[in-house]
Amino acid sequence: MGSVRLPKERIPIIIGKEGLTKKDLEHLGDVRILVDSVDGSVSIDQRGDALKANLAVNAIQAIARGFNPEIAKTLFDDYMQLIIIPLREFAKPGSRRIEEIKGRIIGRDGKTRKVIEDLTSTKISVYGDTVSIIGDYVSVQYSREAISMIIAGKKHRSVYQYLEKRVKEIKFRKIEETFG
Structure with missing residues (x-):
């Protein structure tokens, strides 16, 4: 199916206590996961549904990018x-x-990240040289736009105002997505 490179410090998180995280991911994705703790590579072998296997790859990438396993699942x-x-x-x-950029996205005491997460109902991880977002399709788009504004140098207040104005729009679009 494929493989994912992990930072070595994230390998224990993929495996989990007594291998439980790895077992959960294998069960949920109907895959077999092989972890090479020497070079940090994780091989994913598809056993069943290709879509489920792809979701397992995404979950492993999320853990590699700093998310805890429960959020990645x-x-x-x-x-x-x-x-x-x-x-x-x-x-x-x-x-x-x-x-x-990382400092601006996180904000003082994590405030900026928390505000974006709360207003968009997403989860954000700032890890290494990346920023990762997990959420539903609509929420992720607004969260990404807010992060893009911060990267572009916009003031935090402007980003918060942008999101606060869009909260109702986000909720409406989610309902629209649900009922087609």
Whole structure:
């Protein structure tokens, strides 16, 4: 099916206590997961449904990008998705820009990330040189837009106002998505 490279510090999280996280992912995705703790690669062998196997790959990528396994497992719900935004695209090699962007997205004491998560009903992880978002299709789009605004240098207040104005719109679009 495929393989995913993991930062070595995330390998124990994929495996979980007594291998429970790995077993859960194998069961939910109907896959076999092989973890190479030396080079950090995770191989995923499809046993059944290809869609389920793809969702297992997404869940493993989410864990690799800093999400806890319980949040990553929500990707097995039909309406949930993972978006990974590479921050290297917004900074010159060797510059401190990536650290500045990460700091702005997280905010003082995690406030900015929390506000975006709360207003969009998403989960956000800032890990390595990436920002990752888990949520339903509609919410992820608004969360991504808010993060793009922060990356572009917009003031936090402007981002919060943008999201606060869109809360009703987000709810309406979710209902629209549900009932087609």
